[in-house]
Amino acid sequence: MPATKAFAAADAKSPLGPFGFARRDPGPTEINIDILYCGVCHSDLHMARNEWGQTSYPLVPGHEIVGRVASTGSAVSKFKVGDIAAVGVIVDSCRHCEPCGRGEEHFCDEGSTLTYNAKDRVDGTTTMGGYSSNYVVDERFAHTVPSNLSLPAVAPLLCAGITTYSPLRHWNVGPGMKVGIVGLGGLGHMGLKFAHSFGAHTVQLTTSPKKKDDAIKLGADEVLVSTDAEAMKKHAKSFDFILDTASAPHALEPYLQLLKLDATMCLVGLPEKPPALSAFSLITKRVSIAGSMIGGMIETQQMLDYCGQHNITSEVEVIPIQQINEAFERMLKQDVKYRFVIDMSSLK
């Protein structure tokens, strides 16, 4: 059993600190990955502080993992030792239900296994995430990484990337469409890059006029400041699709006003307080509010391959693991452009 170094939360109140545990040796279809980089997702903070009331301690967060394959089980075909591999938000599922059958393991009827704080289907232990030196995972739940991409900037694709890529694909975002991205954070900046890359007229919606230049640099064709009532009115009923990535509590109504007849706004953020739903907006234009959550293994690989072809990665600030608690605080103040990524060599 490899001895795994990690950073863990011991309880909801304490900062994360050094922690050691053992992972199993890889089974026949599993690989053992030496983690090089792990992105810092807002969920990591929620879970560390038990803000969703479901955390088991000690908790090792981290589900945006990029590393190098250190060993492989006897039946592994997708990876060989030395390859780069990436792991996202889920590491297992029932593998036999209808959604699993079509590669939508994130919608597994029996529930997929999360990368951390979940019951491992193989050995019954609690899964420990990527703020650690290595991860053992079935090759079905690991992805290959295009060789032209910068590895720290790839890590956030595994959650922030696929979470925005998947709904933009599902709702067929492309040329001829006007698409809004609400929020310019870890998720939002990826949504912006993808929507623009897919050929849509992409409008960054933000409450901060000072984010305008950055949004344009990242690919926005237009920036709409949502506190500018006059500007919002001009854009009323003009959007084909809106991707709402904001996780801070916010009113949905102003964005629903922007939608065309029969258009959809998709939520991917998880506000702590459920927003009020004005049925009036839905009814008068037959619009929909939908939700979307990460993506399946097939689509995650497609997203990584697409990123390789179009040279798309996340904007990141690389930190040593020792700065994780400070990074959490800065994340709360939205003081990051646009995702922290931990350099795991700092664990050694």
Next chain:
Amino acid sequence: MPATKAFAAADAKSPLGPFGFARRDPGPTEINIDILYCGVCHSDLHMARNEWGQTSYPLVPGHEIVGRVASTGSAVSKFKVGDIAAVGVIVDSCRHCEPCGRGEEHFCDEGSTLTYNAKDRVDGTTTMGGYSSNYVVDERFAHTVPSNLSLPAVAPLLCAGITTYSPLRHWNVGPGMKVGIVGLGGLGHMGLKFAHSFGAHTVQLTTSPKKKDDAIKLGADEVLVSTDAEAMKKHAKSFDFILDTASAPHALEPYLQLLKLDATMCLVGLPEKPPALSAFSLITKRVSIAGSMIGGMIETQQMLDYCGQHNITSEVEVIPIQQINEAFERMLKQDVKYRFVIDMSSLK
């Protein structure tokens, strides 16, 4: 100008009482309808009491109108004197925008003209509804009525009928689908009849176990009592579509749990308090909450023709206009199976 007898609300606090006014003579494309029956919609009560804060007094409510053509303008082609004609929630629109062009006048870019309490596009007066002896309307906004249907039972089709027919058609409800109807009132009982008639396995969702027998009689293939947690659990993730007709404040979450992956729940009721929207439910199954509002003129005629072919009408309790205030009170207590309809001969 015909002298029109009516019942009107003089202000938000007073009961409706007798009122007289004049309607214009029909223009070239207009017809003058002697009203035989007018359905009593919950909106009539909301508007009479100014519960949406937009009522002009005196208010003559009523937008579920069936009557006999008394005179026609020189260019009218669809009706002749003596024909039965029906009018619903809207009586005009811009007629040149994109939605109007495809017969979706209810989504008119410039706003459609409501049958009462709206500014008349022709003469600038405030529209007065169907709790009256006659109505003057452009033939485009009047419908023919199949001769085999009972006229009082046709009246509610003009609002309750089309409001449920349209979303069931839009989301392609039919054989092989499991469809839920939330609420068994004026709208709900029509949704139930239509969904069953379209060939879907139709499940009536209700908080009252005592409504079970009636729901089965009206066409439910199954009744699910939403307060029965065990039964609700058994039906989790099994519905292809849910039509939510409840206008009393209610939680959406229990119904969202019933939806399959990628399924839609459509709201047609207008709860006074916007319900809280749990993003979690939307996200974990990529489900949608949508809204729908009446239907366009083409679809309303299709609905009436369909009702003629399949002998579908509303369940009604016919009252004289003098009982309208009592009917409002009984409606508030849900003491009606399932729609009051005013016999307008009582006005004379």
